[in-house]
Amino acid sequence: MYLREGGVKLTVVNAAGKEAVVEILGPGDFFGVRCLASRSVYTATATAIVPTTLLVIDKGEMIRVLHAEHDISDRFIANMLKRNARGGEALVDQLFNSSEKRLARTLLLLARYGKPGHPQGVLPKVSQEMLAEMIGTTRPRVNLFMNKFRKLGFIEYKSDIHVNHSLLNVVLHD
Numbered sequence: 001m002y003l004r005e006g007g008v009k010l011t012v013v014n015a016a017g018k019e020a021v022v023e024i025l026g027p028g029d030f031f032g033v034r035c036l037a038s039r040s041v042y043t044a045t046a047t048a049i050v051p052t053t054l055l056v057i058d059k060g061e062m063i064r065v066l067h068a069e070h071d072i073s074d075r076f077i078a079n080m081l082k083r084n085a086r087g088g089e090a091l092v093d094q095l096f097n098s099s100e101k102r103l104a105r106t107l108l109l110l111a112r113y114g115k116p117g118h119p120q121g122v123l124p125k126v127s128q129e130m131l132a133e134m135i136g137t138t139r140p141r142v143n144l145f146m147n148k149f150r151k152l153g154f155i156e157y158k159s160d161i162h163v164n165h166s167l168l169n170v171v172l173h174d
Contacts, residue, residue: 001032006052010044021133030079102135103145111163123161
């Protein structure tokens with residue numbers, strides 16, 4: 001599937017029924033690609049978190065397009081490499097960084113930090129509970145850090161969360 005507009009969260013559930021948000025995807029991302037490797041068991045569930053438009057591509061058609069259309073193939077490979085790198089960075093983040101830094105990194109990723117022409121980003125609808133699940137902490141801790149970030153001018157929020165990238169970047173490198 002190709003995400004044209006909106007946002008999708010990918011979640012997994014363990015044997016005890018505990019759900020974890022493993023990734024938030026946005027426009028330009030592909031997902032459901034494990035079917036290309038002949039996997040018939042799905043380990044993640046995708047759920048739209050805002051109004052979303054998807055392009056659903058049949059497996060056979062996707063394989064044909066990847067072989068025939070070099071621009072799409074290049075875009076697909078770049079997206080997979082980017083997501084793979086993000087996964088590795090998230091693991092290192094979880095192992096070595098505080099929950100405050102993990103939250104800052106997650107906010108930057110959700111705001112599509114580094115995307116050209118976007119000095120500030122507005123996050124898709126995301127609750128503090130979902131942020132807590134993503135970074136492996138509690139909602140009260142997320143609330144504490146969100147208030148701290150707001151007081152320091154790193155973010156603004158009423159209904160939407162606006163991320164000031166340059167200031168959050170300082171938090172990541174202090």
